[in-house]
Structure formats: structure tokens, C-alpha cells
Amino acid sequence: MSLRGAVARLTSLFVWRSLGHTAAKLHGFALAEQGSAIDLSMAAQLAGDPERAAMYLQHAMDESRHAVMFARRAAELQSKRGMPSYGAPRADVDHLYGMLGEIAFLAFVHRGERRARTQFEVYQRYFEAHGDAKTASIFARVLDDERQHERYTHALLVRLSGGEAEAARALRASVRWELKRTWLRHGRALSNHAFTLSMWLLYLVIAPFALLMRARTPRTSGWR
Template identity: 35%
Template sequence: MKALNGHSWRMPIDRLVWADPRRRARKLLQFAEVEAQGARDLFRAAEVAKDPTLRRRFFAHAKDEQRHARLFRTRGLALRRTLADPGPDRVLGDGLTPGERGFDRLEVEKEDTAALLAFIHLSESAAARVFNGYGAVLDDDPETRAVIQQIAHDEEGHMRYSHAELTRLAPQRADQALWRARMRRLWRAYMRFALIVAAMMSRLILTLLYFLLLPPFALVAKRTGRQEAVGWHACATRRDDGGGQY
């Protein structure tokens, strides 16, 4: 099977994403978190897998994910140390950038083996394709490119083994499982996009409300303040002729 290459049409976007050193360091650290979470999910999948061959492959995959997390984190921290201002750990819109999403907090105990393998196959295929694309635009950072290309190569291996295990364990359901996994990934991608857009829209609306509504109220308060006398002023004498208690 040939190595997966990133989409050539996306290269200008990838160059823009990775051109900023702060964003580059931030993305690497975020990838480290995703790989670490994927390792935990795969270790759990290995624990519950009944097939001994699949159990060994899940375990080896989990160890690879742990190693990827270390590689991403080490390189990300090294880049951050070179920056005078590393910036925030996360910014709005980070989720719109393509990259490995891990297994989206899958409950592996409740997943059918065919469904889990299909989802892993598609996730690793997407990761390999995207990481190969990222590596192609990092000519000015050979160390980061070497890390990403090494991990992309591993993801291609994960893509192949998961498909082989799927066809071995569920040959008659493989195509259906892959189709359902694609629909599942599309739905989750839509939900991620919708949440990010909703967050952006709410921030925009609140900003507009702040600048459109606050100035009129401030102007009214200022005019009211000008109409009031400055300092202490005498109040009209009030006599209580009602025969109060005192």
C-alpha cells in the first residue's frame, strides 16, 4: 500500500497554520493530549478484547500512542522555550484545524469489535493523511517535520492492521461497519464545527451588545450627573404634625 499524501489543495492552509511558532507549539502539545487519551482507550480495549491476536495488536498500538504523546510533548515544549511569549494554551477556533481527534472518548467496553476496528481504521487513515500534509510544509523546521513524519508512518501501520483485523474478524460486516463509522465521524465533525461556530457567534454577539448598548446608558448616566448639584445641599424643612410617638 502506498503512503498517504496530504491533499495538495490544502497546502496553503497547512502552511498558514504552521507558520506561526506559537500556534505550532500549541498544536504539538494538543496532539500530545490526544495521543495520550488514545493510548488509555486502547489499553482498555486490549483488556476487554477476547481475541488474543487483537489483544496484542491493541496493546502494541497503545504503546505507540504513548510514544507519540512523548514525542509531541517533548517537541512542543522545546518550541515553547524558544518563544518570548508562548501565548495561551488554547484559542477559539483550534478545533477547526485538521488533525487527529483520537477516539472521541469512546466507551470501548460498549463498542462492538467491528465498529471499534472500523472507527480506528478511519481515524488512523485520516491522521496519516493529515500528518503527511503537515510534514510537507515544515521545510523550515526539520526537527518538527521529522517527528510528524515518523508518527505519520506509524499511523499508516495502524490503519493497515485495523483493516486487516476487521476483515479477519468480521468479513461479512466489514463494509457495513466502515460505512457506519464514516457516518459517525461525519456527525461528530459536524457537532464539533457547530459548537465552535456557536462559541464564535456568542462572543461576537456579546461584543456587539457591549459596544451598542453600554454607550447610551453611560451617556444618560453622565447627563443625569451633570444636572445634579455638586456637593451638599439643603433639603426642604419637614415638620411632622401628625403627633408621632416622639
């Protein structure tokens, strides 16, 4: 089992610890699937080659179907616990094909597919073992597609980049790019918190001086 699979297995009990957490996680998957669907339909529009455009469009339709399956199951679990549904997923889009170019985009998508396949295999077994056949069957159906996506994106990456070695290089570059993106995203969120915290500290440091100044300033009354 890969490291990611082992982590998914270790964290399963925590990730799926209640109906509420399961619904939230499945809705999160619906958002991710819908984001991929939008990125891939943009790729289909921008790809100059009709054969690849058709592949990306088929892939986009698969991801869109996965988004619906996860969102529906999340809504069922929400209603089971008497809570409102999250509603239709509304994913943010990064316009990755236009931003990265086709080879880097394919490398990124391929890594995402491999990651999803590894995690979903663990989650399918988890739900089977915990008596939730319905959620397990959703993961099983999604997995059929993810395995195929993983295969075709790798084959296409090798073909477009010019060989196995070039494809491996593109995949390594994709790891670095994703690390940088994650760092920038977390850095932005962290800098907002750091600013709020430093302002609070500044007020706390200044407060005694302000009180001292007030105590030392002679009180005057009337017009000056």
C-alpha cells in the same frame, strides 16, 4: 493526492504560520495521540482474545510515544519563544470500545489512522521544505507507525466483520456516526452561544418598555 491531503497542503501555511501556532498545534496532536492511547489500552483490557489484546496494547504504546514526542517538541518551541510549556497532555476519553463494540471501534480507529497518515505526510514535507528538520523527523517517525496501524486495523476489520464488503459497510457507518457526533458536539456549543445571545436580545427589546413604564407610573412618596 486525496482531498484531505490537498486541504492539509493548502492550509499548511496558515496552520504553521508562527512558532506559537506550531507549538499549539503540536500540543493538540499530543492530546489526540494520548486520547487514542487511552482508548486502545481500554480496548486491550476489554478484548476477549489475547492476540487482539496484545495488538491493541502495542498500538496504545505507539500512540503514547507519539504523544510524548509531540508534547516535547511543543515544549521546546514554547521555550524558544520564552513562553511556558503546555505541560503533559491530559486528553478527554470517550470509552469508544465499550460504546461502539469492536467492529465499529476498529472502523473508527482505521479511519483516524488514514486521516493522520495523509495529514502527517503533508506536514513532514512542509517542515522539510521550511528548514525545520527536527519537526520533520518527528512526523517521519510517527508516520512509520501510522502506516502500520492503518494496515493492521484494516486487515483486522476485514477479518472480524467477515469480508471486504462488510468492512466497507462498517467504514461507511463510521463516517455517519462521526458526522453525527461532530454535529452534536458543535450543536451543544452553539446552543450555549445562542442562549446567551437571545437573552441579550430580550433585554434590549424589553428595555424601552421598562423605561416607558417607569415614566408613566406616578411618583409617590412616603408610606402607603
